[in-house]
Amino acid sequence: MQASVRTNPTMRIQKPQPKGALHRRRVREFTLFILPWMIGFIAFEAFPLLQSLWISFASLQFQAKGVQFLWVGLANYQHVLFVDPNFVGYLVQAIVSTVIELPMILTFALTSAVLMKQGLFGTTFFRGLFFLPVVVGSSAVMSQVFQAGGVPVIIGGQWLAPIFHAVGPAIAKDILYVFQGMALVLWRSGVQVLLFLAGLYGVPPTYYEVARIDGASPWQTFLKVTLPCLSPVILLVSIYTLVDSFTNPLLNPVLGYIQSIGLGGSLELGWAGAMGWMYFLLVFLVLVVMFRYSRHHVYYAGEK
Amino acid sequence: MARELAAVEFVANPIQRLVDKVRNFGLTWMTRLVLYVVLVDLGFVYFLPMAFMLLTSLKSPLDLENPTVHWLPTQIFYLNYSFAWQQLQYPAALLRTVLWVTIAVIGQVISTMLVGYGFARYSRIRGAEVLFLLAIFTFLVPPQTIIVSMFLNYKVLHWLNTYLPLTVPEYFAQGLRGAFFIFIFRQAFRALPFQLEEAARVDGAGPLKVFTRVMAPLVRSSVAVAAVFSVVWHWNSVFLVSNFLQQTYAKWPLSLELQQFTSSQLTQGNSLASNQGFQQSSLLTPGSVGAIMAACVLVILPPLIFYILVQRSFVQGVERTGLIE
Numbered sequence: 086m087q088a089s090v091r092t093n094p095t096m097r098i099q100k101p102q103p104k105g106a107l108h109r110r111r112v113r114e115f116t117l118f119i120l121p122w123m124i125g126f127i128a129f130e131a132f133p134l135l136q137s138l139w140i141s142f143a144s145l146q147f148q149a150k151g152v153q154f155l156w157v158g159l160a161n162y163q164h165v166l167f168v169d170p171n172f173v174g175y176l177v178q179a180i181v182s183t184v185i186e187l188p189m190i191l192t193f194a195l196t197s198a199v200l201m202k203q204g205l206f207g208t209t210f211f212r213g214l215f216f217l218p219v220v221v222g223s224s225a226v227m228s229q230v231f232q233a234g235g236v237p238v239i240i241g242g243q244w245l246a247p248i249f250h251a252v253g254p255a256i257a258k259d260i261l262y263v264f265q266g267m268a269l270v271l272w273r274s275g276v277q278v279l280l281f282l283a284g285l286y287g288v289p290p291t292y293y294e295v296a297r298i299d300g301a302s303p304w305q306t307f308l309k310v311t312l313p314c315l316s317p318v319i320l321l322v323s324i325y326t327l328v329d330s331f332t333n334p335l336l337n338p339v340l341g342y343i344q345s346i347g348l349g350g351s352l353e354l355g356w357a358g359a360m361g362w363m364y365f366l367l368v369f370l371v372l373v374v375m376f377r378y379s380r381h382h383v384y385y386a387g388e389k
Numbered sequence: 390m391a392r393e394l395a396a397v398e399f400v401a402n403p404i405q406r407l408v409d410k411v412r413n414f415g416l417t418w419m420t421r422l423v424l425y426v427v428l429v430d431l432g433f434v435y436f437l438p439m440a441f442m443l444l445t446s447l448k449s450p451l452d453l454e455n456p457t458v459h460w461l462p463t464q465i466f467y468l469n470y471s472f473a474w475q476q477l478q479y480p481a482a483l484l485r486t487v488l489w490v491t492i493a494v495i496g497q498v499i500s501t502m503l504v505g506y507g508f509a510r511y512s513r514i515r516g517a518e519v520l521f522l523l524a525i526f527t528f529l530v531p532p533q534t535i536i537v538s539m540f541l542n543y544k545v546l547h548w549l550n551t552y553l554p555l556t557v558p559e560y561f562a563q564g565l566r567g568a569f570f571i572f573i574f575r576q577a578f579r580a581l582p583f584q585l586e587e588a589a590r591v592d593g594a595g596p597l598k599v600f601t602r603v604m605a606p607l608v609r610s611s612v613a614v615a616a617v618f619s620v621v622w623h624w625n626s627v628f629l630v631s632n633f634l635q636q637t638y639a640k641w642p643l644s645l646e647l648q649q650f651t652s653s654q655l656t657q658g659n660s661l662a663s664n665q666g667f668q669q670s671s672l673l674t675p676g677s678v679g680a681i682m683a684a685c686v687l688v689i690l691p692p693l694i695f696y697i698l699v700q701r702s703f704v705q706g707v708e709r710t711g712l713i714e
Contacts, residue, residue, distance in 0.1 A: 114596045115514050118507025121500045122524060122571065125561025130527050133538035197431060200424050211428055212700055213693075217435045220621050220692045226685040229651055230438050271434045276618065280573075283610045283703055287580065317576040324525070325569060332531045344533060354537075361534045369526055376522070385579040 141358030154355075161359035172360055175338040176367075183330045186270060190326050191319070194274045198281035199307075212282070218275030227272075273329070277322045284318030285311070316383040324372060331368045339364055446470070446682035453678055469683035476653075477646045477684055483691065486624065486642040489552050494619040496560035497567060498612060504562045505574025506600055510586075512579075521575070528568035532629055540632060550637045555623075555630060565622045565629070570615045577611040578604060613703040617696055624692045647688045651681050 116123075141161055143154040165172050201211050221227050288311060296306045312319075334340045343364070347357030440460075445453070449466035452458045473479075508521045532539065543554045558564040562571055581604065589599045605612075627644050634640055641649070654677060 111511060112514055115507050115511035115517060117596070118511070118600075119504050119520065121560070122504040122562040122567075123520075125500075125558055125563040125567070126523070126527070128561065129539075129542065129558045129563050132542050133535040134527075134530065136538040136541075137535050197428075200428055203421075203424060209700070211432060213697060214432045214435050216617075216693075216696050216700070217439055219618070220625075220689055220696065221439070226442075226625075226647070226689050227438075229681055229685050230442050268434060271431065279614060279617070279703075283614045286610060286703075287577075314580075317580050321572060321576045324572065328529055328569075332529060334531060334533050340531065340533070347534075357534075361530075365526070365530055365534075368529055369522075372525060372529070373522060386582045 137358050138362060140354050141362050142355070144355045145353070157355065161355045162363065164356060165360050165363065169356075169360075171342060172339070175342050176364070179331065179337050179339045183327065186273075186330055187323065187326055189270050190274050190277060191322060193270060194277035194322065195281050195315075195319075197274070197278050198285055199311075201278075201282060202285045215275060215278050218272045219279065222272050222275055276329075277326060280318055280322050280325070281315070284315050287318075288314040313384045314386075316379075317385060320375070320379045320383050324375065327372065327375075328368070442682050442685055445679055446686050448679045450677055450679065466679065469677070469679040470687070472680050473650070473684035473687055476650045476680075477643065477687060479687060482641065482643050482646045485640065486644075487691070489556065489642060490620055490623045493556045493559045493564065493623055494616055496556065497562070497564050497570060497619050498615050500560055500562040501567055501570035501615070502574045502605065502608075502612065503600070505571045506578050506604060508571065509575045509578035521571075524568040524571055527563070528566060528572070536628075536632055543633065548633075550634060550640070552634075552640070554633045555626075565619070565626060570619065573611055573615050574608065577608040581607055610703050613699050617699060617703070620695055621692050643688050647684055650684050654681055 140154060142156060142158060144157045144161070146153045146155050197215065201208060201215065221230075292310050292314065293306065296310050301309065331337060332340060334344060339360075343357050343360050346353050346360065444460055444462065446469055447465050447467075448458070448462040449464065449468075452462045452464075452466070455463075504524075508517060508524075511517055512521075539554075540549070543549050546553075548554045548557075555564075559567070562568075585603050585607075586599055589603045594602065624642075625644055627648060630642060630645055631648070634642075634645070
């Protein structure tokens with residue numbers, strides 16, 4: 086039992102804290118550092134969050150003296166879960182597409198970042214090129230390019246046209262779908278590629294030197310040096326990708342649905358609020374599980 | 390020690406060394422070629438729409454309607470740019486946007502760096518993890534879902550139709566994806582070893598001094614990454630900006646001007662062009678794609694230039710001077 090306490094890292098973290106002057110000083114320092122966030126949270130975030138939580142338990146009523154919210158308890162939540170015909174379907178759709186996309190985006194971003202770090206001729210140029218999806222993808226510019234007819238350009242339709250003719254329209258549609266999906270994944274990987282790239286340059290070169298002297302193959306070096314050193318960035322990128330795909334109002338069916346209910350003609354704010362809160366708590370639960378899981382698998386040099 | 394041993398092996402086996410060298414050369418040459426092909430392929434996906442945008446922005450309406458003109462315009466049509474320049478009120482809007490983005494990004498990077506450091510180095514304090522997860526929760530809730538309450542909040546403060554709601558939260562580690570930047574810095578600081586900090590503390594430096602003098606310079610590449618993202622996201626932000634700056638046309642940043650311009654091009658087209666005294670532009674058909682693409686180029690050019698300037702510092706490795714590992 087004693088031995089397991091000493092070797093298990095989680096047990097070490099849960100060791101009772103010392104309650105001395107040193108501990109009080111550390112708590113004071115911690116408070117000092119996160120004070121800006123605490124003030125900002127209370128001033129700008131807490132009220133909107135709490136109000137939307139309250140609205141999810143209420144119903145908007147148009148009365149003689151104006152617009153009023155009436156407390157209806159869990160009625161909105163019951164409505165969403167048991168009456169609403171669309172919510173659960175959209176939710177499943179969102180989860181499935183995220184589960185498929187997450188590994189694709191991670192693998193693609195990591196591969197491109199590793200390739201770009203190889204010191205090939207023109208790395209600066211490629212680095213600039215891979216930044217395009219970040220600056221263009223998040224702006225209204227992209228939709229303009231789409232509207233102007235840049236879409237066949239993006240999915241490479243012009244080059245694939247002869248193939249489509251050869252295989253017939255039914256199969257061509259599937260191929261086109263796959264290509265569209267891949268192009269979307271590529272366009273959504275810009276942030277991830279840059280995060281990985283910066284992370285790769287953060288790995289101390291001495292580690293690679295040691296691995297080389299010890300005769301490690303490139304693949305071994307990648308597995309035993311690069312991946313562990315990159316694990317904090319991998320966690321960061323995974324969480325970002327997950328949040329991005331769950332909360333992008335343009336791509337995610339659930340958010341689009343919530344917006345159409347809440348801001349559409351009927352202004353069902355309570356119904357939309359209940360949906361929103363259930364959805365965010367669910368995604369939050371997934372993130373908490375990921376953080377818990379990452380404790381055993383992420384290597385932080387500062388916590389040896 | 391290891392180095393000496395390796396040297397001995399090399400000397401002892403010169404033929405093997407030669408074979409290895411030849412094989413490695415062939416391998417690296419082949420891998421390089423493959424890498425290039427892959428990179429160029431991927432780059433194409435990003436490059437083509439941009440090339441499309443750039444070339445279309447130089448096409449005259451005649452070229453746009455001509456089915457034989459695919460990629461290259463028959464003549465360079467500058468009028469798209471002068472029209473877009475005038476309609477976007479480019480110099481004034483650019484100045485406004487640059488000022489706002491600079492002030493907001495400086496605040497966001499500094500404040501999230503402090504907070505990220507706090508969450509990274511004091512993570513064992515009871516409650517620290519819970520607070521961090523709370524911060525992540527705010528990253529999770531998109532502003533679209535709480536915009537009504539945010540609007541009311543800023544109305545009470547009399548901040549509507551000013552840049553305050555788009556700048557002040559940034560100084561308190563909030564704002565556009567503030568929690569994500571906290572997370573970036575938390576991960577970066579946690580990956581740094583303790584020794585340097587401890588040495589500085591033993592030498593008598595306070596926590597803030599350790600942070601500014603020792604730790605902050607070590608996460609330079611993360612600062613560059615965060616600054617780039619923050620600049621781009623502020624630059625492109627439409628949703629919050631359009632909600633908080635609704636009626637004040639004279640204060641709009643470029644992102645809103647672009648939106649206004651494209652929608653007016655699509656709805657009014659010719660009449661707008663003639664109203665503005667653009668007699669030459671009678672060539673501009675309603676919803677001229679060329680002018681819209683020119684406006685797009687003008688809007689995304691500044692963040693691209695910013696990225697090209699900072700990308701060097703982004704890939705600087707971490708130097709752990711004076712540290713024996």
